Amino acid sequence: MDFREIEEKWQKKWEESRIFQADPDDREKFFITIPYPYLNGNLHAGHTRTFTIGDAVARYKRMLGYNVLFPMGFHVTGTPIIGLAELIQKRDERTIKVYTQYHNVPEEILLTLTTPERIVEYFSKEAEKAMKMIGYSIDWRRKFTTMDECYQKFIEWQYWRLKEKGLIVKGSHPVRFCPNDNNPVEDHDLLMGEEATIVEYTVIKFRLGDIIFPCATLRPETVFGVTNIWLKPTKYVLAKVDGEKWIVSFEAFEKLKYFDKKVEKLGEVDAEEFFGKVVENPVTKEKVPILPAEFIDTDNATGVVMSVPAHAPYDYVALKQLAEDEETLKKYGIDKKLVESLKPIVLIKIEEENYEIPAKEIVEEMGIKDQKDEALEKATKIIYKKEYHKGVMLDNTLFPGVPVSEAKEKVHDYLIKNNLGDVFYEFSEKPVVCRCGTKCVVKVVKDQWFINYSNEEWKKKVLEHLERMTIIPEYYKKEFRNKIEWLKDKACARRKGLGTRIPWDREWLIESLSDSTIYMAYYIIAKFVNSGKLKPENLVPEFFDYVFLSKGSVEEVAKKSGLSREVIEEVKREFEYWYPVDLRSSGKDLVANHLLFYLFHHVALFPEKYWPRAIAVNGYVSLEGQKMSKSKGPLLTMKKAVEEFGADVTRLYILHAAEYDSDADWRRKDVEGLASNLRRFYEIVKENYLKEPEEMTTLDKWLVSRMQKAIKETRDAMEKLQTRRAVNAAFFEMMNDVRWYLRRGGKNLVLILDDWIRLLAPFAPHICEELWSMKHDNFVSLEKYPEYDESKVDEKAEVAENYIRTLLKDISEIMKFVKDAKEVYIAVAEEWKREVAKIAKQTGNMKEAMKVIMSDERFKDLKKEIPSFVKRLFKEGFDFYEIDERKVISEALEFFEKELKVKVYLDESKVPEEKRKAAMPGKPAIYVV
Secondary structure: OOHHHHHHHHHHHHHHHOOOOOOOOOOOEEEEEOOOOEOOOOOEHHHHHHHHHHHHHHHHHHHOOOEEEOOOOEEOOEOHHHHHHHHHHOOOHHHHHHHHHOOOOOHHHHOOOOOHHHHHHHHHHHHHHHHHHOOOOOOHHHOOEOOOHHHHHHHHHHHHHHHHOOOEEEEEEEEEEEOOOOEEOOHHHEEEOOOOOEEEEEEEEEEEOOEEEEEEEOOHHHHHHOOEEEEOOOEEEEEEEOOEEEEEOHHHHHHHOOOOOOEEEEEEEEHHHHOOOEEEOOOOOOEEEEEEOOOOOOOOOOOOEEEOOOOOHHHHHHHHHHHHOHHHHHHOOOOHHHHHOOOOOOOEEOOOOOOOOHHHHHHHHOOOOOOOOOHHHHHHHHHHHHHHHHOEEOOOOOOOOOEHHHHHHHHHHHHHHOOOEEEEEEEOOOOOEEOOOOEOEEEEEEEEEEEOOOOHHHHHHHHHHHHHOEEEOOOHHHHHHHHHHHOOOEEOEEOOOEOOEOOOOOOOEEOOOOOOOOHHHHHHHHHHHHOOOOOHHHOOHHHHHHHHHOOOOHHHHHHHHOOOHHHHHHHHHHHHHHOOOOEEEEEHHHOOOHHHHHHHHHHHHOOHHHOOOEEEEEOOEEEOOEEOOOOOOOOOEHHHHHHHHOHHHHHHHHHHOOOOOOOEEEOHHHHHHHHHHHHHHHHHHHHHOOOOOOOOOHHHHHHHHHHHHHHHHHHHHHHOOOHHHHHHHHHHHHHHHHHHHHHOOOOOOHHHHHHHHHHHOOOOHHHHHHHHOOOOOOOHHHOOOOOOOHHHOOHHHHHHHHHHHHHHHHHHHHHOOOOOOOEEEEEOOOHHHHHHHHHHHHHOOHHHHHHHHHOOHHHHHHOOHHHHHHHHHHHHOOOOOOOOHHHHHHHHHHHHHHHHOOEEEEOHHHOOHHHHHHOEOOEOEEEEO
């Protein structure tokens, strides 16, 4: 069979019949959206996973009878597309290699993509082609790009309304910044470090005369336990920072230039000249020595670190090692007794822990001997997490009895208020590199436009709505809650890139994550724009106010927009029908940014009835165990996967590869195995679909019962968006059951085929359409999804079939030990054992069972055998006691002989007495000769 030939056939029929074009009607609606892709490359396996989950849900809901809207647009704003155009213009070798080798763009075409417009045109066509090739049930009438003039009108309206609500502010804030582009950068702008966040360190000003040693820390609450400070044995910079003399690393000096401070280099100093000297702790006024430490990373914060050996494993190990390092002590003239006198000062208590000195005890537990041991990082995280969440400050601090989580903020505020401290911004991970190739910095930008996400009232509303929402998986709700609580103001404007200009300050462009927060509402508008009913000049703010917020009157909007009342009301009716979004299915990389902004902006702008109802989160995709990268490779494009393996194989594999936020791994060998399975499915159905059903046997009843279980399991999984479980039940487990059925000689497969095809249709729609068309004139994509029918479940038939399967396996195992076996004799358990098993199962308690059985006259002659038998029953279970074993075995004798290639008899007389006596209900005696 040719997968691609079948797929192209049905994709053409779907398009011609327009079956996925959704318009309001009297059915219940289901509006599902997935992230529109960014067009700086071809769609890859990461997109394939997120998009296919969305499409499977859309198809499933459509078959449940919902009116489903599943639209798609394209994201093009920001700097990445401009950066790519510039790199192609320069014939950048790395870019040419990545895009020809991994994105599969022919070089002769790639070299023509020298403007943003050409890139957008090329990759939008490629993306749409790929999504059609894989069979997504998208309503393409609603597509747009974020540079379309009408979309920009929509964004302008959004930002005017946010500003009116006081949620757009001007101020100074730290941002990720590209010095080359002179622009703040967001995730989409980065070549490396997309997940890096800005971390705020507290700088504590330790003094030596008029010189400040600015120790940067994430744990200011531990300042009360400082025993010394660390410098790396290397050169540092003596700088004037806002009028104060600071000792900082060279890297820190360069970073400080971007912090809205007056920074001047006074000279260079060698850390060696300070070793052994003492500085004053600004909080405790204690004098503590300056000591050397090789573990200091001068590219992290200031390069000057305070030492708290009671609570910091690095410090504890470094001090211990230094005290034993005679050579280093002698080299820097440090008195060994001085180092030995520095004892850990415990500041924090955790109630259920018995640690005397937390850092000491965890270091010893983990067997850490050296400050270069990688386990130190893990030890540090364990201590910090425990103390932050469960720790309480002791009496030797300024805040006794205060939880560490609160004390951290209190100490920070105390230091800043009293000019004993400052802040230093750093990336959470490195390197962070702009797509132009420049290393990014943290910059404190003045007079920049920000979205006021720190607004407490706004956050409160978002958090309250989060509790009412469905988050899939449920445990991600905590992740969302944490991210919302910690979200700070975010720059929403930039100078360079593609995008919509801020309407009240047109020197600035709205940055790319900030213009993609409520675009789901624009899908309703886009249909009318694409049909020509709406033009840019019609989209005045009053139009959006009326359609989205029901503000103003239709007469007023008609007058200002130049639109007829009928068109305005039609757009409004459609919006009110489709909104809110019922499910937003997205990748977990967007939880910390886009999905948060999506919630915040909906809560800020729309009436509560239009706020999002559910968000589903899925994980990443790797390629043969390697992390994929759009800009570096390796990469598997959606188009290449479909061309090589077919749409249905690609879909089934990606849906089954992992559940929820677990990461999936694309492995060619496994994909090929799945392709073979799918071909077998096609052949089995094709061979049996047109047969007339025969009278049902016990085996047929088993198959029908198994199908009902598969329907129930699949529907339950899809309601929870567990696509791995759904595909497993609908395809893999049913294939195993069908294989067994055919192996058993089943001839009535047609009984389940209608249900099986419909069950699989959301996952492998093309093959299902092809098979369905053999018998029906309509699309299976629009058919009713199979419903679980309990009346068709036959537990006895299932137990009987499991019995046969188990017995076959047991005989096979025994035959391995009998050379040249020719005959097999089977003896079922004596009848009294079944009767006793029945009583034991009913009582459910061994003591009670024995009481009832031993008082039963039928068993008075079996008092010796019964106790050990009942004990064994309760140990091994009651799986098969209800079936008529003799009947089941008799009917399967021919099957056993075919499978085992020997004669098989149900004959107790040929089975040795010792074996016969050992037979249990469900576990007959087997004798092989």
